[in-house]
Amino acid sequence: xxxxxxxxxxxxxxxxxxxxxxxxxxxxxxxxxxxxxxxxxxxxxxxxxxxxxxxxxxxxxxxxxxxxxxxxxxxxxxxxxxxxxxxxxxxxxxxxxxxxxxxxxxxxxxxxxxxxxxxxxxxxxxxxxxxxxxxxxxxxxxxxxxxxxxxxxxxxxxxxxxxxxxxxxxxxxxxxxxxxxxxxxxxxxxxxxxxxxxxxxx
Amino acid sequence: xxxxxxxxxxxxxxxxxxxxxxxxxxxxxxxxxxxxxxxxxxxxxxxxxxxxxxxxxxxxxxxxxxxxxxxxxxxxxxxxxxxxxxxxxxxxxxxxxxxxxxxxxxxxxxxxxxxxxxxxxxxxxxxxxxxxxxxxxxxxxxxxxxxxxxxxxxxxxxxxxxxxxxxxxxxxxxxxxxxxxxxxxxxxxxxxxxxxxxxxxxxxxxxxxxxxxxxxxxxxxxxxxxxxxxxxxxxxxxxxxxxxxxxxxxxxxxxxxxxx
Numbered sequence: 001x002x003x004x005x006x007x008x009x010x011x012x013x014x015x016x017x018x019x020x021x022x023x024x025x026x027x028x029x030x031x032x033x034x035x036x037x038x039x040x041x042x043x044x045x046x047x048x049x050x051x052x053x054x055x056x057x058x059x060x061x062x063x064x065x066x067x068x069x070x071x072x073x074x075x076x077x078x079x080x081x082x083x084x085x086x087x088x089x090x091x092x093x094x095x096x097x098x099x100x101x102x103x104x105x106x107x108x109x110x111x112x113x114x115x116x117x118x119x120x121x122x123x124x125x126x127x128x129x130x131x132x133x134x135x136x137x138x139x140x141x142x143x144x145x146x147x148x149x150x151x152x153x154x155x156x157x158x159x160x161x162x163x164x165x166x167x168x169x170x171x172x173x174x175x176x177x178x179x180x181x182x183x184x185x186x187x188x189x190x191x192x193x194x195x196x197x198x199x200x201x202x
Numbered sequence: 203x204x205x206x207x208x209x210x211x212x213x214x215x216x217x218x219x220x221x222x223x224x225x226x227x228x229x230x231x232x233x234x235x236x237x238x239x240x241x242x243x244x245x246x247x248x249x250x251x252x253x254x255x256x257x258x259x260x261x262x263x264x265x266x267x268x269x270x271x272x273x274x275x276x277x278x279x280x281x282x283x284x285x286x287x288x289x290x291x292x293x294x295x296x297x298x299x300x301x302x303x304x305x306x307x308x309x310x311x312x313x314x315x316x317x318x319x320x321x322x323x324x325x326x327x328x329x330x331x332x333x334x335x336x337x338x339x340x341x342x343x344x345x346x347x348x349x350x351x352x353x354x355x356x357x358x359x360x361x362x363x364x365x366x367x368x369x370x371x372x373x374x375x376x377x378x379x380x381x382x383x384x385x386x387x388x389x390x391x392x393x394x395x396x397x398x399x400x401x402x403x404x405x406x407x408x409x410x411x412x413x414x415x416x417x418x419x420x421x422x423x424x425x426x427x428x429x430x431x432x433x434x435x436x437x438x439x440x441x442x443x444x445x446x447x448x449x450x451x452x453x454x455x456x457x458x459x460x461x462x
Contacts, residue, residue: 167425175417176414
C-alpha cells in the first residue's frame with residue numbers, strides 16, 4: 001500500500017500542476033487575442049494603398065469589437081463621472097468612443113513599410129488580468145514597446161489597455177476626458193470626440 | 203550662446219513659478235488647485251505661449267528646413283547631433299552605475315565618431331549596437347531626488363522641478379553649447395523636425411492638448427527612468443477592479459450599432 005505521506009504529496013503536486021497549467025492556458029488564450037488583432041492590423045496596413053478610410057474602418061470594426069472591451073474602457077476613461085450620466089448618455093458615449101477607437105486605428109495603420117509585431121512575453125498579473133508585452137518592429141527605427149492589458153469578460157479575454165513606450169492609453173484618456181466633463185460638461189466631450197472622428201476620417 | 207539663452211529661459215520660468223506660488227499663497231478668490239498639477243494655471247498660459255511660438259516661428263522654419271534638405275542630408279544631420287549626445291549618455295550611465303550601458307554607449311560613440319565620419323553615419327546601428335539616451339534628470343531620479351511638480355518651461359516645453367536643474371546641467375555638458383551659433387540653430391531645427399510626428403499626433407488625437415502633453419510626458423519619463431519596469435504597475439488603475447452595477451451590466455451586454 002502507498003504510504004499516506006506519498007499520497008498527500010502527490011495530491012498537492014497534482015493541484016499545483018493543474019493551477020500552473022490552467023494559468024498557462026489562460027495566458028496563451030489572452031496572447032492569441034492580441035496576436036489575432038495584430039495580424040488584422042498588419043493585413044490592413046499591407047492593403048493600405050488599395051483601401052480608403054471607410055474600407056479600413058469596416059475591416060477593423062469587427063476585429064476591434066471582438067478583441068477590445070470598449071464598453072468597459074469607456075466606463076473607465078470617464079472614471080467617477082460615469083455615475084452622473086443617464087443611461088442614454090452612457091450608450092451615446094460608448095458608441096462615440098467605440099467609433100473613435102476604430103477610426104484612430106483606421107487612420108494611423110494606413111500604410112505598410114515592412115512593420116511587424118513580435119510577442120515578447122505574457123504573464124498573469126492577477127486571476128482576471130493578463131499582461132502581454134509586444135513590440136512593433138520598425139525596419140529603420142527603434143522598436144516600439146506596445147503592451148496590452150487584458151481582462152476576462154465572461155469566457156473571453158479582451159484588451160482593456162494599451163501601453164505604448166510606457167504611456168498608458170487608458171490613463172491618458174481618463175485624465176483628458178474627466179477634465180473636459182468637469183470643466184465643460186458631457187456634451188462638450190461628445191462634441192470633441194465627434195471632431196476627432198471627423199478629423200481621422202478626412 | 204545657447205547655454206546663456208537656456209539659463210535665462212530657465213531663470214524666467216523659475217521666476218514665473220515663484221510668482222505663481224506667491225500669488226496662490228494669498229488667495230483673494232476661491233480657486234480649486236489641482237493637487238496633481240498645482241501650477242496648472244500658469245503652466246497652461248506658458249503652454250499656450252509655446253504653442254504660439256511653435257505655430258508662428260518654429261513650424262514654418264522647420265517646413266522650409268524639411269523642404270530644402272534632401273532626406274539623406276537631414277538624416278546625416280540628425281546622426282551628427284545624436285552622436286554628440288553620446289558623451290552625456292555615457293557620463294550619466296556611469297553616474298547611475300549602469301556598467302554594461304557605459305561600455306555599449308562608449309563603443310557606439312567611438313565607432314560612429316571614427317568610422318562614421320564624426321557621427322555623420324550611424325555605423326553602430328548597422329552593427330546592432332542600440333542607441334539609448336540618458337540625461338541628468340534621469341540620474342537624479344535614480345539617486346532618489348523626487349520629481350516635484352510638473353512645470354512648463356517657456357520655449358523648452360514640459361518639465362518638472364527635478365527636470366529644470368537637469369536641463370541646465372545637460373545644456374552645460376553638451377558639446378553643441380560650445381559650437382558656433384549657426385550649428386546651434388541647426389541643432390534646434392533638427393530637434394524640432396524630429397518632434398514633428400509627435401506634435402502632429404497631439405494635435406490630431408488630444409481632446410485637451412495640455413493634459414495630453416502633461417500625462418504622456420510624465421508617464422514617458424517614468425518609463426525612461428525605470429527602464430520600462432513601471433509599465434506593468436502603472437496600468438493597474440483602481441477603476442479596473444470596480445464592480446459594475448446591474449444597469450451597467452445590461453448596457454455592456456447590449457449590442458450597440460457602431461457606425462461612422
